[in-house]
Amino acid sequence: MIPTSLLHSPTPPLTDPSVGRGRRLLWPAVAIGGATAYAVIAHLVNxxxxxxxxTCPWLAVTGTYCPGCGTLRATHSxxxxxxVEALQRNPLTVFAFVVMALGFLRWxxxxxxxxxxxxxxxxxxxxALFWAIIAFWVGRNIPGWTWLSPA
Known part of the structure; x- marks a missing residue:
């Protein structure tokens, strides 16, 4: 028989209650500030x-697109x-922004x-994330698959 204490995971303990919410929200505030600065710069500097x-260093050296090529244009769009234009420039970026936003909210x-x-x-x-990025990288460099290229 398995003890019931092993069947149910305990609720996570709270941090030190003497630490106020303002201090606990410092790093999320810094993160949202950085993300906002990135978005403003990508918007203002076309x-x-x-x-x-x-130019992307990978593109300049190899002539092929990396998984990040088109990220600035996607952000600007x-x-x-x-x-639609953002998805045309880099669909992985748009997906990553959604995942990061959900993770940020959870955090x-x-x-x-x-x-x-x-x-x-x-x-x-x-x-899975690693192999999805590799598949995207390969897929966007297949001749004829212009739907994945950032151009």
């Missing part, structure tokens, strides 16, 4: 105009409210409640 940003909620830190993602998820 990546579609030549010379505003340097998102800040202008053009989701901020846990900080607000004073819960313990989140654990790392399970290994299978990290491997």
């Amino acid at each position: 990546p579609y105009e030549a010379g505003n940003y340097p 998102l800040t202008e409210g053009n989701l 901020t909620r846990r900080q607000w409640r004073g819960e313990q830190r989140m654990t790392a993602a399970p290994a299978w998820l990290l491997y």
